[in-house]
Amino acid sequence: MRAVPGALNGIRILDLSWGIAGPLGVLLLAEQGADVIKVEPPGGDPFRAYDGYRVWNRSRRSLTVDLKTDDGREVFDRLLGTADVLVESFRPGVMERLGFGYDTVHARHPRVVFLSCPAYPDGHRLAHRPGYDALVQASSGQMWEQPGWRMGPIFLHMPMPSMGAFFLVSTGVLSALYARELTGDGQHVTTSLFAGAMLYTTQIWQHVEKANAQFHELMAKSYPPGIHQQMIFECADGWVHASVMSGLTPEKSQDEILGLDDAPDPFTFMAMAAEEREKFNARRREKFKEWKRDEIVAAFQQNNHAIEAIITPDEQFTHPQLIANDMVKTVVDPVAGETTQVGTPLHMFGTPTAIQGPQPTPGQHNEEILKELGL
Amino acid sequence: MSGPLSGVRLLDFGQYLAGPFGPMILGDLGAEVIKIEPVTGDMMRMAGKPFFGCQRGKRDLALNIKDPRGRAIALELVATADIVHHNMTAGVATKLGIDYRACKAVKPDIVYCNTWAYGFEGPLARFGGLDPLYQASSGLEHESAAVHEGNTPLYYRFGMCDASNAMLSVVAVLGALFHRQRTGEGQEVWTSLFDGGAIFTSDAHLVGGVPAPRPHLDKDLMGMSATYRLYRTQDDDWICIAAVTDVDFKALCAALGVPEITDEPRFASSASRLEHRRQLETILEPRFRTKTARFWTRTLDEAGVPNEVPVDTQGGELPLFDADNVALGLVAQYQHPIMGDVRQFGELIGFSETPGVINGPPPLVGQDTRAILLELGHDEADIDDLVANGVCYEPDEHYTERFLN
Numbered sequence: 001m002r003a004v005p006g007a008l009n010g011i012r013i014l015d016l017s018w019g020i021a022g023p024l025g026v027l028l029l030a031e032q033g034a035d036v037i038k039v040e041p042p043g044g045d046p047f048r049a050y051d052g053y054r055v056w057n058r059s060r061r062s063l064t065v066d067l068k069t070d071d072g073r074e075v076f077d078r079l080l081g082t083a084d085v086l087v088e089s090f091r092p093g094v095m096e097r098l099g100f101g102y103d104t105v106h107a108r109h110p111r112v113v114f115l116s117c118p119a120y121p122d123g124h125r126l127a128h129r130p131g132y133d134a135l136v137q138a139s140s141g142q143m144w145e146q147p148g149w150r151m152g153p154i155f156l157h158m159p160m161p162s163m164g165a166f167f168l169v170s171t172g173v174l175s176a177l178y179a180r181e182l183t184g185d186g187q188h189v190t191t192s193l194f195a196g197a198m199l200y201t202t203q204i205w206q207h208v209e210k211a212n213a214q215f216h217e218l219m220a221k222s223y224p225p226g227i228h229q230q231m232i233f234e235c236a237d238g239w240v241h242a243s244v245m246s247g248l249t250p251e252k253s254q255d256e257i258l259g260l261d262d263a264p265d266p267f268t269f270m271a272m273a274a275e276e277r278e279k280f281n282a283r284r285r286e287k288f289k290e291w292k293r294d295e296i297v298a299a300f301q302q303n304n305h306a307i308e309a310i311i312t313p314d315e316q317f318t319h320p321q322l323i324a325n326d327m328v329k330t331v332v333d334p335v336a337g338e339t340t341q342v343g344t345p346l347h348m349f350g351t352p353t354a355i356q357g358p359q360p361t362p363g364q365h366n367e368e369i370l371k372e373l374g375l
Numbered sequence: 376m377s378g379p380l381s382g383v384r385l386l387d388f389g390q391y392l393a394g395p396f397g398p399m400i401l402g403d404l405g406a407e408v409i410k411i412e413p414v415t416g417d418m419m420r421m422a423g424k425p426f427f428g429c430q431r432g433k434r435d436l437a438l439n440i441k442d443p444r445g446r447a448i449a450l451e452l453v454a455t456a457d458i459v460h461h462n463m464t465a466g467v468a469t470k471l472g473i474d475y476r477a478c479k480a481v482k483p484d485i486v487y488c489n490t491w492a493y494g495f496e497g498p499l500a501r502f503g504g505l506d507p508l509y510q511a512s513s514g515l516e517h518e519s520a521a522v523h524e525g526n527t528p529l530y531y532r533f534g535m536c537d538a539s540n541a542m543l544s545v546v547a548v549l550g551a552l553f554h555r556q557r558t559g560e561g562q563e564v565w566t567s568l569f570d571g572g573a574i575f576t577s578d579a580h581l582v583g584g585v586p587a588p589r590p591h592l593d594k595d596l597m598g599m600s601a602t603y604r605l606y607r608t609q610d611d612d613w614i615c616i617a618a619v620t621d622v623d624f625k626a627l628c629a630a631l632g633v634p635e636i637t638d639e640p641r642f643a644s645s646a647s648r649l650e651h652r653r654q655l656e657t658i659l660e661p662r663f664r665t666k667t668a669r670f671w672t673r674t675l676d677e678a679g680v681p682n683e684v685p686v687d688t689q690g691g692e693l694p695l696f697d698a699d700n701v702a703l704g705l706v707a708q709y710q711h712p713i714m715g716d717v718r719q720f721g722e723l724i725g726f727s728e729t730p731g732v733i734n735g736p737p738p739l740v741g742q743d744t745r746a747i748l749l750e751l752g753h754d755e756a757d758i759d760d761l762v763a764n765g766v767c768y769e770p771d772e773h774y775t776e777r778f779l780n
Contacts, residue, residue: 052578130681132617141688174549179379202428205691209715247503313514313579324497345570350562
């Protein structure tokens, strides 16, 4: 399938996971060259109903097996004998009921790294609660942490717990594979959507006995939303997010570019009373409205100021930097036809990453895989 | 063996967040992480908590790499390391004499990782940048606020593009380390904040040049559909439901006292419920308003309808002191010599055979300078001279006048 061997060449992963965290976590391994077989029930993983799944579920083969039948279990056990990694995302207890709990699998296939990513950790009082991403956003506290345009909890469009957990899935598998080279044995690696939610609390959740209260207040949740929100500006035809820092030496100041001649320097500005700052910001906002979005972005960047247009996700594909990062890819999907997808965000000069192929249809590789197993 | 990465040594030349967070996570997995910090301290120290959020468990060598003697020490240390990791902007590592080529010369199989703002090359590669830019460029801020409904874009205050860049670097470094273990070959890898944003909206794609359907928030930021969203309850509290299957929808309507609406064609399938989203919400909203959030969660649990009451964590106080979270290792606790008791998230990945470790608090500037230099073979007199000349720093009696933490 690939021209240049990836870092995980020769590693076989069985992916039983559904949703976002498992499939996307596995994606980062598949595109490093692992041979991933998605093992799904006849009829397919129910999350396939979502169009976006075709991105998260690419770069793997599909085998449909009914693990509730003896025949299906036998095929899966045979497959485990050829595998290095198993990834699953069921609620605690489900794999045991299917006859493939960690202890059983480890006893029969001691080298297999067995990764579980349920919604909540086994042993937690929430472990048997339903595991939809939004519900973990609610129970983990993320909804209340996010300010919005009204009081109360805010539904996060980005499925944040899952978007944390997928990194923990890739990280867990790779760490255990590394350790296996030294110990010879696989092990049970566990993470959860709940842990994924915690990953993104690093800047906001710390109990520090003698912390700098002033700075923390600046960073705290506020209504209307504070800190970085103040750098969002409306233009004549859209929105931009400017930045106070670019790491470069600006030629003209942002205010000079906007045409605000009597602007205070940034330090004076920061020291001004909040009311005065707001008065000046109101003038700034008016000035931005005189510019077209892409024109102010170009003018700022030419003068070494960091700024981005606030685009829709679909607009990303024309972003010159996404193209430069080799992250705009054409993938021919067996069902949808020609698609444009985000590429692999891991850039490895020695072992290049690559999309291995489109999302397979359910059972697309049944014959091929069963043949490999001698069945 | 403590942690799957036990025996791995990583040099962290990074500052701020997107650089140091990845090494911290690798440290939690058992790697020995040495923070090489300017003698004037990491610029992020002044931020307090966010600094703590990406520095725990590291050793610390305070070193002026711009001084030739400092650079020589940095390279001596590289020769003992498995991984070099930093988030310097374009050209800085080369100027300092610690780019991939320089590190490879002293350690041929080094794994070298640079986490960029934008990328290794390209029109914006020379720029540094902060997390909000990549919430904009990936479309997160557009979707988070339902800008299509006329709202102002909304910044997520989690700073998760920083963390995403760092986690991408963890995955890339681990892949490279595994490859090195099997072949003896090191390599250079890179990731970026920009790509870290893009992965969050990676389900967005074009089919034949046309955007594929994707769910959006409503104007009030309640949720994605009538059955996957927040509702306000009688006590001005809230409940989040996920009644996305036909079975769950039927159970929901029965529990809410409107079983008859499940027979209506406009609500018969998830597609038709999405199409008539507003009509369905207009029926459900007043029902939720008749009882408290606690009543509804009990009732919906009994009916088997997936739901949660959103938790107000009081800025993290509840989860960091939660008995289950503590028992399961999800909370790290340690004593910092200046800042006192600290709690933050703990081990987010469990390993049955090689459990990870939290190696204590974020380091003081230069707290391990002497120990590390001795390990490298420098003698006490040499170290005293390096400190006296400002090439190195170790904490002295004026520490708290110079540094916050």
